[in-house]
Amino acid sequence: MTTTRLRDYQPSDMDAVLRLWDEVRQEGMEPVYALAEVLASCEKDHAVIASRGDEVVGAAVARAAHDQGWIVFLAVTTSARGAGIAGDMLAALEQRMAPMGLTRLSILVPDEQQQVGALMRAGFHDRAHLSYFEREIPVKRRELSILRDLGGRILPRDLWESIAGMQAEKKLLERRLVLPLAEAELAEEFGVEPPRSIVLFGPPGTGKTTFAKAVASRLQWPFVEVFPSRIAHGPGGLAAGLRETFGAIAELDHVIVFIDEVEEIAAQRGGEPPSAMQGVTNELLKLIPTFRDRPGRLLICATNFIRSLDDAFLRHGRFDYVIPIGLPDAEARRAIWSRYIPEASRERVDVATLVERSDGFSPADIEFAARSAAQAALENSVYGGTSSTTVGPTLDDYLAAISRTRTTVSADVAREFHADIDMLARY
């Protein structure tokens, strides 16, 4: 039998490491470290190669993290197994890395991996009751400066859960947007084209901005809001600013782009002489198809006045869905009220009454009324001069606040909204 030699990794071994890597995968074991990581460690960290004649039969690769060494790849080709090569490579690696002050060498192996025997023989012991967890860091390094220039950011993970009530809207967005975007491969298997651009419409304060952010938070994709007023100052004006902004956005792997009050830049064209905004509307109409060409992104446009949007804007092919975000029903109002009533008041406040009396309130109206009740109760308790011992707003405080609150959505607006749904909604 030819003797096995151990030596340091050389750049010409790259193909052989690639082959070993493939072999491991062919055996049905997904390596813990990505190939790029392993190759980077071959170049920059520590790697020992086992060879027989010209043939590479094994590789052990590791990196040091302070006093702990991590083995990022360990493989012996099938035909050379059983000869103790893995153990020899580990010993050689340890010898090379020990002078760096390492006190421990660790390796993660898939449950079904047969290397366990070799590791035991080499003096490794199995740490029981450990599970391996990982999470993707959503933004790559090269994207950071683009995101900074665009004013984009990753939003906290809990925004979706923090939307109270609005079950119907949540369910719709969860199914139509989040599902196909988060499970892109599954969607493809079912022949589902993930949405690329949508419109949210509805009266002010119903939660359009909140939902757009929640979708970004849910997917953990960066959230970039495009502010027409901010990009209008460049030399080419707003149209050129939009083009440039969308050019930068195209560099991101994943992104939710949000344009609020989109009617301001995509209003009905026509009129003589043509308004200055027409060029901007045209520019946006041109940018959307290009934006839609790339996966991993979603444009969300929000508007309070869907009727004033240009017809071409809403035509099929530009937006996958046109989704109404309406006033909360009783159940949603209950959830929203419950969120704002402090612990100390819960026993005393009959939420059902608040729900009934706040019919026609938007989430923002309820938020306002709840804060106003709390503030009034606080002021009254401190400055009111009564010797009342109750802490927190009472039902009366809430009812008074409800009558003080002017609802944002009048009956007329609500009627128009329902007509808009019949005419324009698509989901």
Ligand SMILES: Nc1ncnc2c1ncn2[C@@H]1O[C@H](COP(=O)(O)OP(=O)(O)O)[C@@H](O)[C@H]1O
């Ligand atoms: N479902 C909800 N639960 C709790 N607060 C909400 C909800 N929807 C909206 N809000 C609050 O109402 C206010 C207005 O919501 P926003 O999303 O800006 O409405 P829109 O964009 O439709 O005008 C925000 O302060 C938001 O936090």
Ligand SMILES: [Mg+2]
């Ligand atoms: Mg908004």
